Amino acid sequence: MENKKILIIEDDQFLREFYQELLQSEGFSVDVASDGEIGFQKAHMGGFNLILFDLMLPKKDGLAILRDLKVSPPQTQNGPIVVLTNLGQDAIINQCLNMGAEGYLIKSAMNPDQVLTEVNSYLGLH
Amino acid sequence: MMSDFSIILTAILIFALILELFYMKKTRALEDRNKRLEALKKLDEIMMSSTTNLEEVAQKVTDAIAFILGFEIGVLALIDEKRKVLRRVAMSHTATGVKAQTSLPFPYKQLEIPLDCEENLSIKAIISGSKQVTHDLYEVFVPVLDKNISAEIQKTVNVKTSLIYPVRARGKILGVMIVSISRDENELSAYEKESIEELVNVLGIALDNALLYQDLKETSEQLKIANERLKQLDKLKDEFVSIASHELRTPITAIRSYAWMALHKSDVPLSQKVEKYLVRVFMSSERLINLVNDMLNVSRIEAGRIEINPEPVDLIELTKEIIDEAYYSKSTAKNIQFQLHETKLPKVLADLEKLREVFLNLVGNSLKFTPNDGKISFDFFSDGQVVEVSIKDSGVGIGREDLGRLFQKFGRLDSSYTATASLGGTGLGLYICKSLVELMHGKIWVSSEGLGKGATFYFSLPVATDARLRHIDEYRIKAVGEAKGLEPVAI
Numbered sequence: 026m027e028n029k030k031i032l033i034i035e036d037d038q039f040l041r042e043f044y045q046e047l048l049q050s051e052g053f054s055v056d057v058a059s060d061g062e063i064g065f066q067k068a069h070m071g072g073f074n075l076i077l078f079d080l081m082l083p084k085k086d087g088l089a090i091l092r093d094l095k096v097s098p099p100q101t102q103n104g105p106i107v108v109l110t111n112l113g114q115d116a117i118i119n120q121c122l123n124m125g126a127e128g129y130l131i132k133s134a135m136n137p138d139q140v141l142t143e144v145n146s147y148l149g150l151h
Numbered sequence: 152m153m154s155d156f157s158i159i160l161t162a163i164l165i166f167a168l169i170l171e172l173f174y175m176k177k178t179r180a181l182e183d184r185n186k187r188l189e190a191l192k193k194l195d196e197i198m199m200s201s202t203t204n205l206e207e208v209a210q211k212v213t214d215a216i217a218f219i220l221g222f223e224i225g226v227l228a229l230i231d232e233k234r235k236v237l238r239r240v241a242m243s244h245t246a247t248g249v250k251a252q253t254s255l256p257f258p259y260k261q262l263e264i265p266l267d268c269e270e271n272l273s274i275k276a277i278i279s280g281s282k283q284v285t286h287d288l289y290e291v292f293v294p295v296l297d298k299n300i301s302a303e304i305q306k307t308v309n310v311k312t313s314l315i316y317p318v319r320a321r322g323k324i325l326g327v328m329i330v331s332i333s334r335d336e337n338e339l340s341a342y343e344k345e346s347i348e349e350l351v352n353v354l355g356i357a358l359d360n361a362l363l364y365q366d367l368k369e370t371s372e373q374l375k376i377a378n379e380r381l382k383q384l385d386k387l388k389d390e391f392v393s394i395a396s397h398e399l400r401t402p403i404t405a406i407r408s409y410a411w412m413a414l415h416k417s418d419v420p421l422s423q424k425v426e427k428y429l430v431r432v433f434m435s436s437e438r439l440i441n442l443v444n445d446m447l448n449v450s451r452i453e454a455g456r457i458e459i460n461p462e463p464v465d466l467i468e469l470t471k472e473i474i475d476e477a478y479y480s481k482s483t484a485k486n487i488q489f490q491l492h493e494t495k496l497p498k499v500l501a502d503l504e505k506l507r508e509v510f511l512n513l514v515g516n517s518l519k520f521t522p523n524d525g526k527i528s529f530d531f532f533s534d535g536q537v538v539e540v541s542i543k544d545s546g547v548g549i550g551r552e553d554l555g556r557l558f559q560k561f562g563r564l565d566s567s568y569t570a571t572a573s574l575g576g577t578g579l580g581l582y583i584c585k586s587l588v589e590l591m592h593g594k595i596w597v598s599s600e601g602l603g604k605g606a607t608f609y610f611s612l613p614v615a616t617d618a619r620l621r622h623i624d625e626y627r628i629k630a631v632g633e634a635k636g637l638e639p640v641a642i
Contacts, residue, residue, distance in 0.1 A: 039405040043412070050416070072400065111400035112446070113638050115393065133440045134639060135398040137411050 030129055031052045032039070032066030035076035035109065039134065044077065044109075047137050048144065068106075071099030075147050077109040077130070080117060088117060091124040105147050108138025157403055160328065183342035189347065190219040194353045208361040209241040212354050213328075219347055223310050224248045224329050226603055227318070228264070228273060229326035229358070232415050236263040237273055237326060247308050247331070254307045256300065261328030268294050275325045276315045280324060281313040282338050291315070291329060312336050316351045320359030328354060385454065389632075392450050398441050401441070407436035438577070444638035445579035448508075449560065452586045455631035457505070458592050461623055463498035463615035464506060467491070470529050475508045477518060487521055491529035499538045499612040500619055500626055505587045506612075509595075511640040512580040513542050519576055520546035520606070535595075536614055543607040549599040558585040580640070588612070590628060 031053050035041040047142055048055045052150055056073070058064035067088065079116055080087035087108065092094040094106075105127035108118060113131050121129065193215040197208060209227050217225035230236075239262050240247050252259050270509040272283040272290045285291065289301035291313055295351050296304075309435045310331040328351050332339070410433035414426065422431070451457055476490045517527045525545040532539045549557065556562040561578040588610050589593045599606040613619060619626070 037401050037405070040401065040408070043405065043408050047408075049413070111397045111404065112393070113636075115635075116633055131639075132404045133443075135526070137415070138301075139406055 028054075028103045029074045029134060029150075030056065030072060032056045032058065032067055032076045032078075032103075033109075034058045034061070034068070034076070034087075035077060035083050035121055036060060043137075044140070045135040047140060050120065051141060051143075051144075059083075061087070065090045065093055066138070068094060069097065069099050069102060071101035071103050074104040075144065075146075076103055078106065079108045080112055080121070088124065090119055091121060091126060095125060105148055107143075146151070170252060172182060179340070182339055182347065184463070186219055186221070187342065187346040187349065191348055191353065192214055194220060194357060195349065197357060198423065205358070205361040208357055210416055212247075212357055213241040213243050216328070216347070216350050216354070217245045217248065218331070220350070222332050222580045224251055224308065224331040226259075226331075227232040227326065227354075228329065229318075230266065230277065230284065232325070234263075235266045237266060238263050238279070240326075247310065247333075251308045251331075254304045256296075262292070262295055264293075264295065270294065270316050272313075273329065276317045276327050277324050278621065279315055280319075281366065282317070285313050285315075286311060288313060288331075289532075309333060312345070318351055318355045318358065319620065320355040320362075325355060325362070341579075342507055386632075389456075392447065396447050399443050400440065403436050403439050405454065407433060407456075440493070442577045444640075445583060447584075448583050448637050449551060449579055451589075451625075451635045451637070455589070456633065456635040457587075457636045457637070458629070458630040459502045459505065459626065459628035461500045461502055461591070461626040464503055465496075465498050465541060466502045466531060466612075467493055468542075469498055469506065469510065471501075473507070474529075476511070477514050485518070485520065485521070485525070487524070487525045488526045490526065492528065492530050494531050496531050496533055496538060496569040497535070500615040500617045500623070501591050501593075501612050505591065508637050508640055509584045509587050509610065512584050513610075515640060516576075516580060517542055517546060517606075517608070519542035520544065535612060536616075537611045539609055539611040539612055541607050541609045543605065547606075548602045548604040549597065549606050550602050551599075554597060554599065556583055558595065584610070592626060598621050 031048055033041060033044050033048075033055060034042065035057070035124070036059055040060070041059060045055045045057055058067050058118065062084040064078060064082065067073075068078075074098060078087050078090060082090075085093070089108070091106065104141055108121050108126050108129035110118070110129060110133060111132045112118065113134075118129050127147065130140070155408050191419045191532045194212060197211045209229070213225045213227045216222070222243075223245060224247050225245070226239060226248075227242075228237045228239045238527060239259050242252060244522055253353060255262070260499045266274060266277070267277065268274050270290075271293050272285055286312070287301070288305040289296070291296050291508050292301045292304075308331070311320065311333050312335055313329055313331045314336065316326050316328045316330070319425070328347075369514065410429050414421070414429050414433065426545040438481040470491060474491065514527070521527060521544045527542065529540045530543070532541075558581045560582045578642075585595050593610055595608070595610040597606060597608050
């Protein structure tokens with residue numbers, strides 16, 4: 026699993042570190058970004074097997090990251106890009122899906138084991 | 152003979168003269184009457200015309216009275232309740248009227264008399280409710296113009312008498328009509344006097360109409376503004392609820408996630424006490440998340456953001472799905488048995504997503520209040536028009552006195568509080584169920600034989616008959632503004 030690289034774009038420190046720790050404990054190689062701009066730069070470099078990104082982010086929101094990645098595609102291709110949000114049932118989620126997001130996860134609706142199940146399924150593991 | 156003849160001739164002449172005089176008087180009277188009728192007709196026209204602008208009506212009416220009855224000046228002044236003044240709104244365009252306008256030191260509409268200035272005859276007419284007469288224009292202009300200026304104006308326009316009539320409508324005095332003439336009051340014929348009074352009465356009605364219309368216009372404009380503001384507020388509230396729920400969920404997610412990690416990924420063994428505390432932190436965080444979700448759902452339902460898209464739904468199939476879902480959540484831990492009494496059933500007309508929410512809520516509820524090794528059974532009944540579903544549990548039951556408030560917001564029962572505290576109830580689930588079922592033209596109710604005897608929840612929905620499917624749009628509900636889905640129910 027060391028070869029699977031995951032990028033987490035999440036501004037809340039506790040949640041960012043939680044996802045990082047959870048995924049690292051499963052043996053994934055995890056990179057993080059705490060705002061939309063850094064997130065976009067890292068995603069733009071590319072090479073991630075999975076990108077989990079929040080929608081409400083400082084400097085550049087999630088939808089803008091998707092748009093910018095469309096306009097200027099990553100140097101090395103990325104795996105699925107998945108929305109990781111607490112905005113349930115908002116029109117913005119559908120906009121993200123139309124902009125190329127693979128799916129969405131509602132943070133508050135999942136226990137850590139469910140997060141792992143979802144991550145594995147997006148990575149095509151299990 | 153001659154003298155006889157001349158006597159007869161003289162008599163005839165005298166008779167003719169008398170006749171002529173009588174006829175003349177009669178003609179005068181007829182003329183007056185014609186004038187009055189003409190004026191009334193004119194007023195009628197003004198009232199019937201589509202003109203509803205107050206100033207315009209006032210001007211037309213004032214002109215009609217002055218021109219047709221041949222008065223030198225007609226002035227209409229109305230009470231301005233807000234500013235506590237008598238305001239001139241129209242002055243006749245008669246030659247003398249125009250002269251009077253130019254001889255005033257300022258536009259006549261600025262001539263405002265305070266309502267408490269009893270020295271002014273217009274105010275006196277309003278207070279007393281009776282006609283006032285004066286030969287001195289100062290009494291009409293006080294306190295705005297002084298004696299000298301008033302005398303000058305009177306000299307310029309050359310009017311002798313001013314008559315001031317209160318203008319009434321529906322028993323209320325709206326203002327005064329001032330008529331100025333170059334004659335003395337007693338030179339006016341009875342007809343002329345009657346005519347003025349009659350016209351002033353009609354004038355009141357015309358003005359009242361215009362005022363009512365203006366009020367209506369102002370009110371509807373204010374309503375429009377208020378409505379716009381409400382819409383803005385609604386949007387702001389929506390944004391607030393959306394952002395607040397997002398902001399609330401972030402820390403709750405952290406609490407829930409770290410509590411879970413502490414319980415499952417701790418690098419030291421947990422003492423019994425610590426484990427119990429962590430379990431409670433975890434369960435409370437779940438409950439808080441449910442509460443946020445339910446509050447979001449309630450706010451969406453109440454704001455009409457929910458749409459109903461009806462389609463034929465197979466209730467048996469849906470029940471099986473719900474049982475599967477429930478089975479893999481909590482029922483296994485509690486060893487609860489599900490029983491489904493399958494029958495041949497027509498499809499119902501419902502919004503699948505909303506019906507699923509209702510079902511999950513009801514089943515979740517039964518699970519919460521049914522102790523370990525209990526039983527939950529599903530029954531169906533249809534008379535061809537509606538399908539009735541019942542969900543019967545062997546749980547704690549409900550006291551008769553509590554049945555009524557069960558479907559109210561936070562209508563949670565005191566006796567069930569201990570249960571909800573440990574099971575994550577929000578007190579909103581049944582209210583949401585009732586709202587959704589009713590949006591889908593259904594009914595929901597409950598029965599219980601009492602505490603400790605379990606409870607049965609029922610809901611009924613219309614059968615998807617051919618007739619109903621032909622008019623399926625009657626069952627459709629469009630969302631107000633942007634349609635929102637419902638937050639998932641956790642069971």
